Amino acid sequence: MSRVLLGYWRSSSSWRVRIALNWKALSYETVPVHLVADGGRQHRPEHRAMNPMRQVPVLLEDGVPLSQSVAILEYLEERYPEPPLLPADPWLRARVRQLTEVVNSGIQPIQNLSVMQRLKGEFALTPEQAKIWSRGWIEQGFVALEALVEKVGGQYCVGDAVSFADLCLVPQIYNARRFAVDLSPFPRLTAIEACLEQLPAFVRAHPSQQPDAV
Numbered sequence: 226m227s228r229v230l231l232g233y234w235r236s237s238s239s240w241r242v243r244i245a246l247n248w249k250a251l252s253y254e255t256v257p258v259h260l261v262a263d264g265g266r267q268h269r270p271e272h273r274a275m276n277p278m279r280q281v282p283v284l285l286e287d288g289v290p291l292s293q294s295v296a297i298l299e300y301l302e303e304r305y306p307e308p309p310l311l312p313a314d315p316w317l318r319a320r321v322r323q324l325t326e327v328v329n330s331g332i333q334p335i336q337n338l339s340v341m342q343r344l345k346g347e348f349a350l351t352p353e354q355a356k357i358w359s360r361g362w363i364e365q366g367f368v369a370l371e372a373l374v375e376k377v378g379g380q381y382c383v384g385d386a387v388s389f390a391d392l393c394l395v396p397q398i399y400n401a402r403r404f405a406v407d408l409s410p411f412p413r414l415t416a417i418e419a420c421l422e423q424l425p426a427f428v429r430a431h432p433s434q435q436p437d438a439v
């Protein structure tokens with residue numbers, strides 16, 4: 226079985242998938258797709274053929290592409306269930322998916338690269354105004370996450386087992402720091418992040434460890 230991950234070192238969605246692959250000890254080759262160089266190589270026809278959304282990540286197993294990071298996480302969990310990234314209990318699984326979607330639907334898509342480029346291009350926002358846009362969505366999502374984690378969290382986002390929610394949290398906090406979000410109102414989220422960043426699967430998935438890191 227050949228396994229290739231098309232990604233970008235600082236892409237939060239690619240980072241989620243890297244953690245999952247590491248967690249499940251699945252070997253893979255990294256193929257970087259530079260999202261900025263040459264106007265963004267995700268727009269090239271060969272990439273669009275694999276992901277018509279013109280985004281990373283794309284996971285290829287034996288050359289067959291799958292995009293959308295959460296769909297990839299679900300696939301990996303079903304195909305390679307051990308060690309798990311979802312709890313056994315259906316209610317807790319739903320909770321994991323709930324927290325995952327706060328990041329995946331409620332934060333990341335509203336402040337990703339193409340949104341920022343459009344705000345600065347078509348709508349003439351200054352870089353500082355675009356940052357304020359991103360910061361607002363991250364803060365709103367983190368207020369929700371902090372409250373949810375207060376109810377269902379433990380050492381990690383949902384109880385004491387690492388789950389999809391944690392895979393989404395760590396890259397989103399990294400992004401929050403890039404946009405200078407004040408994290409002091411989110412002590413539970415940053416405490417969970419501190420536990421997660423000790424784990425080898427998370428260490429190896431960090432942007433700084435990727436071959437295309439600059």
Ligand SMILES: N[C@@H](CCC(=O)N[C@@H](CS)C(=O)NCC(=O)O)C(=O)O
Nearest residue numbers: 236237238280281293294337338339
């Ligand atoms: N929902 C998608 C989001 C993917 C996404 O936004 N990828 C970003 C990097 S994190 C990207 O490729 N951006 C390129 C662009 O916006 O042009 C997923 O989870 O895979």
